[in-house]
Amino acid sequence: MDSLLEIKGVSKTYGSKHALRGVSLNIPKGKIVGLLGTNGSGKSTLMKVTAGLLPVSNGQVSIDGIPVGLATKSIVSFMPDKPLTESWMKVRDAVGFYRDFYQDFDEEKARQMLDFMNLNEKDRVSTLSKGMNERLQLTLAMSRNAKLYLLDEPIGGVDPVARTKILDAIVEFYSEESSLIISTHLVRDIERIFDEVVFIRDGEIVMHEEVEDLRIKHGKSVDDLFREVFAEC
Numbered sequence: 001m002d003s004l005l006e007i008k009g010v011s012k013t014y015g016s017k018h019a020l021r022g023v024s025l026n027i028p029k030g031k032i033v034g035l036l037g038t039n040g041s042g043k044s045t046l047m048k049v050t051a052g053l054l055p056v057s058n059g060q061v062s063i064d065g066i067p068v069g070l071a072t073k074s075i076v077s078f079m080p081d082k083p084l085t086e087s088w089m090k091v092r093d094a095v096g097f098y099r100d101f102y103q104d105f106d107e108e109k110a111r112q113m114l115d116f117m118n119l120n121e122k123d124r125v126s127t128l129s130k131g132m133n134e135r136l137q138l139t140l141a142m143s144r145n146a147k148l149y150l151l152d153e154p155i156g157g158v159d160p161v162a163r164t165k166i167l168d169a170i171v172e173f174y175s176e177e178s179s180l181i182i183s184t185h186l187v188r189d190i191e192r193i194f195d196e197v198v199f200i201r202d203g204e205i206v207m208h209e210e211v212e213d214l215r216i217k218h219g220k221s222v223d224d225l226f227r228e229v230f231a232e233c
């Protein structure tokens with residue numbers, strides 16, 4: 001298997017709290033992967049460790065064969081669960097900020113995405129609704145020409161109509177040369193776009209399967225299986 005992301009025996013503690021417990025995971029190139037778990041299961045921690053924003057307590061993470069660090073930041077695009085933009089910015093300032101900051105930022109792609117998302121470059125970030133803000137953050141993260149995209153809860157807290165638009169944009173603007181990991185607990189709305197799913201519970205990977213295999217093997221949707229696996233939590 002041609003792995004893009006390799007995680008080997010990664011643990012992460014915050015003081016005495018164990019957020020990740022010996023996580024090992026391989027993600028191939030060209031896949032959209034759902035990182036699924038209930039609140040507090042370790043999704044954001046795993047995303048941040050992969051993005052190189054948090055040091056691990058134990059284990060190794062590498063992307064395209066390179067250990068996570070300064071060098072991998074240029075091939076990983078991370079959309080955190082909290083916006084990186086400042087409230088004084090207009091949408092066009094946010095785009096300019098990303099363009100100046102990231103060499104691989106594709107301004108033309110950003111324009112097309114803004115258009116698709118019905119976002120106006122003249123709007124102030126502080127006046128955007130939560131759903132519109134999520135659309136902006138997604139546009140910024142996906143307009144980089146990265147090898148790995150990490151989207152932390154891109155549909156958290158937005159209504160079903162906004163969710164559909166965000167998912168359509170991910171599918172429309174995703175390049176098959178790269179891989180994309182999306183963390184969420186809103187499985188039903190999003191499972192149609194996944195090639196593979198990873199279930200994380202209490203900082204441990206409890207399942208990693210291709211979605212088609214999973215549906216054949218269990219005769220269930222990912223959402224049904226998710227509810228079953230996490231029912232006892």
Ligand SMILES: Nc1ncnc2c1ncn2[C@@H]1O[C@H](COP(=O)(O)OP(=O)(O)OP(=O)(O)O)[C@@H](O)[C@H]1O
Nearest residue numbers: 014017018019037038039040041042043044045046
């Ligand atoms: N900075 C921190 N200090 C202490 N504990 C933390 C910190 N960040 C996360 N944790 C704890 O680590 C565990 C995993 O948290 P994490 O944010 O990775 O989970 P999550 O799956 O992303 O949750 P959610 O869906 O609620 O965002 C939780 O028990 C959380 O309380």
